[in-house]
């Protein structure tokens with residue numbers, strides 16, 4: 001199970017996620033209680049080994065701005081929430097970056113199709129809200145069969161194993177469920193989440 005831990009803003013939380021076995025770490029570069037600056041991300045990357053994907057998270061920014069900000073931060077991955085078109089996937093790749101394309105669980109069926117992105121992420125209606133949803137509703141979506149896709153929204157150490165199995169997800173992504181309060185990560189929960197997801 002691929003595990004991404006998102007909304008990291010301190011060296012301690014980055015090190016905990018990496019040591020626990022996370023496959024990807026996320027840095028929020030858009031309006032959020034978890035927002036970090038590109039300069040902060042550059043410093044946090046010192047604790048991310050080459051085998052772990054470091055992802056810049058954006059929502060509603062113009063694509064060119066997101067790419068420029070991610071590049072300034074030293075990131076090779078972007079996670080884009082908001083309205084995207086298939087051409088945007090090409091534009092991210094043309095910029096030499098990899099893409100997590102984020103859609104909500106209520107998106108039109110076409111949004112679940114393979115547009116060529118590295119990973120698809122299926123989230124609650126409001127990203128980063130900690131809101132759980134009907135994960136099992138994804139298990140029969142034909143477009144997701146044999147796809148690399150991440151489940152997100154309302155996951156935590158207690159529900160991640162059951163939720164990912166119910167959805168048929170290839171991986172998971174978490175933010176709120178590993179926090180002690182909004183925007184403040186709980187190191188023990190990060191470790192417990194990765195362990196539960198990979199168990």
Ligand SMILES: O=C(O)c1ccccc1N[C@@H]1O[C@H](COP(=O)(O)O)[C@@H](O)[C@H]1O
Nearest residue numbers: 006032127128130152153154174175176
């Ligand atoms: O975490 C945020 O604040 C955020 C803001 C804007 C876009 C995406 C954001 N995070 C993503 O939301 C989910 C985590 O949701 P939850 O908090 O665990 O319910 C994950 O995909 C994050 O990358």
